[in-house]
Amino acid sequence: MSTLQEPTLLAMTLPPSAGVLTLAETAHQLVSWWKPLLLFAPFVAWAWLISTLFDKHAARFFLGREKWNAIHMTAGMLALIAGFLMPVPGIGGVLLGFTSVVLILGIDIALFAAITNKDERVPESQHIRLDFSKISEAREVKAASKQQATVQLEIKNASGIAVQAPNKDTPDYAIRANAEHIFIKASQVRASQVDFAPATEATYAASYLIDGVRQAGDAIPTADAITLIDFWKSCAELDIKDRRRKISGMIKVTGGAGETGVKIVTSGSKSGMRLTLVFDPDKAVRRPIEKLGFLDQQLEDVKALGQIEGGVVLLAAPSDHGRTTTAYSMLNLHDAYTQNVQTVETESEDMLEGVRQIVYEAKDDGPDFASTVRSVLRRDPDVVSVMELPDVDTAKEIAKADLSRSRVYVSIKGDGALASAQLWVKAVGDAKLAGEGLKGLIAQRLLRKLCDNCRVPYQPPPEILQKLGLPPDKVKQLHKKGGQVLIRNKPEVCPVCQGLGYVGQIGVFEVYVLDDEMRSLIAGQDWIALRNALRKTQRPSIQQAALRRAVEGVTSIEEVMRVTASAPSKQKSKKKSGAAGEAPVKAG
Ligand SMILES: [Zn+2]
Incomplete structure (x- = not known):
């Protein structure tokens, strides 16, 4: 950016006939007040990033917080020296200094992200992403999921065809959103399986299987649970009317963490229907x-x-x-x-x-x-x-x-x-x-x-x-x-x-x-x-x-x-x- 602007700026502010010395002097006068401002802008952004997000990140995952702080400080010092003591006079020097500041601080940020993302203590979902379009996208999804009733996943039925999201303001939309909510929650808690079974006459209980241990989930009114079960069954192209036999089918769900194979299993008994969602069952059994x-x-x-x-x-x-x-x-x-x-x-x-x-x-x-x-x-x-x-x-x-x-x-x-x-x-x-x-x-x-x-x-x-x-x-x-x-x-x-x-x-x-x-x-x-x-x-x-x-x-x-x-x-x-x-x- 700066290299492109450099000649334009010079051409605009200086007569072509001006001598070298005058050029430097004029430029110096012009830039003296905005020079520190220009150099400090990236500095402030960088300081905010490392002192809030990065420091917390290093603390949460025990990534050697002190070592990283020392590295950040060194990068900061280098950037300051390069910015203010650039041995080139005039606007050229200022722009060169600015570029160096951005470059040094940028390298520091990229280094932190690259090294800590490779650390196996940091789970994939917590990796630092420098692609800012993705950050805003993730924020939108987060905000959307806070309001809950939204449809954000792609669900492919047993034949591999995407299940169309129903129109907003229809009851079907709410059912779809609720069904997705269960999937999202399960992936957040790393569940390998979710089960729905009747708990009382009026309610169903969800439970999540996490590392082989069952963790209780929310209770849902029976009527809602039935619509949920029917929804997942229809995705797997299972006969909704078949409420007794144990039947199963596979679907694919694409969300934040990529594509997940989901096995839908339903069966019925006197107390009611049961539903089990098993996530990536093939990957779970595939181990050297x-x-x-x-x-x-x-x-x-x-x-x-x-x-x-x-x-x-x-x-x-x-x-x-x-x-x-x-x-x-x-x-x-x-x-x-x-x-x-x-x-x-x-x-x-x-x-x-x-x-x-x-x-x-x-x-x-x-x-x-x-x-x-x-x-x-x-x-x-x-x-x-x-x-x-x-x-x-x-x-x-x-x-x-x-x-x-x-x-x-x-x-x-x-x-x-x-x-x-x-x-x-x-x-x-x-x-x-x-x-x-x-x-x-x-x-x-x-x-x-x-x-x-x-x-x-x-x-x-x-x-x-x-x-x-x-x-x-x-x-x-x-x-x-x-x-x-x-x-x-x-x-x-x-x-x-x-x-x-x-x-x-x-x-x-x-x-x-x-x-x-x-x-x-x-x-x-x-x-x-x-x-x-x-x-x-x-x-x-x-x-x-x-x-x-x-x-x-x-x-x-x-x-x-x-x-x-x-x-x-x-x-x-x-x-x-x-x-x-x-x-x-x-x-x-
Ligand atoms: Zn832990």
Whole structure:
């Protein structure tokens, strides 16, 4: 800008015949009063930006506030020196000085944004954006969402066609806006799922599943809830009149955070209809095996299990504890292009490359789950993952198959490795047959991870450590959940975890590669001896693995206790949860 104006300004203020000295002098007189003004303008804007927004940003996410302040001060000083001590006389010098000030301060701002945006402590939604058109856009959306009843998302139905927003001032518009409000709220709190279920005669309750833990939402009048459910159903092109069967469909919603796949599930019972929105279900189950949370030794054992040919490997976890993700990841241990890899499942959560996925549908005149599994196993596949064990017949079919040729992973709803072996024997109904084919046991739970931004370190009392079986001389520090951060000595809700204290989940596992001795103990149903044999392997139990994560600061002792002390599946049924009914998957 300045380089363009420079010659024009000079031409306007100076006669072409003026000598060099006069030029400088005249210019100096002309610019003397607005020179500081011009130089200070960008300075003031910059100072406001760093002292309010940037300083707060650095404080909230612990980005080294003092270090950044020093950098800003240095940039400020440099800008001042360049602006006022530019060794070029006249207007040219002033404009050059101005350009330098803008440039130096601009670099400072860009540097802060670029470096802090790369910092993993700062969540994507809190990144600094220097594109000012986006800022104003974001502000508009924010202001609009404050007034609530607005339509701001793009919803694509099951066929991929955008669902037209209804005219304002129509009742349909309000319904659409309410439906969008739920989606926006869910993404703000990082929910993986939202459920609507009848709470009382007159109301429905919303609940949000955040890192596997249900958080209560608002109550809605039943009439409104029904219109909401019908709206989402119609988006997914589901039959609105079908109010009893469990039906589901996929839609896509585009908002501030990009495109989200939303699985719409509805079902009905005597008490009323239920609705579940599951966000990006495929991404949730897509994780490389190294990222699931196995300890190093466990990962080696898991990979070793993948190398062993044939036999059954049990994968056990309570509901909502990552069983599907692990089952899918295990298949990656096998090359789907050189081997025949298949799954049998009732609901496909993700498309697996190269894997033949058989999605079982219950039909009155069709085969049952067990015969579907049998027909798959008869063709001698290399690897089959049976994603659930709905009945004892399925277990019997697997145990009877030629397990010297086929590796079969069997997902079981169970509480631990030992318990899963017991369930398996019970389901097969023939302990010898059940034990013979077993190659490995893997069991897991999901732990919530402490929020790095607000977790609170503390010194654990030695007697607590002793109780937990942790060495007091080695464990000097543990962490507990925070939920708040101090910003200029004032506590504020942590922006990363929204005050929950936890962000994300990690699996904790038990992995046992079974040997002949263990197999014969299973065949003899000598569970006490099996337990001892498993212990002798020196492999950590789920609780030990979880405590290791606590010592690392990844999670808290409270979370370890919550997840491992009692069986979560039992805990869950005690609580009145608003979850949409999950198909019962039980062995035996
Ligand atoms: Zn936090």
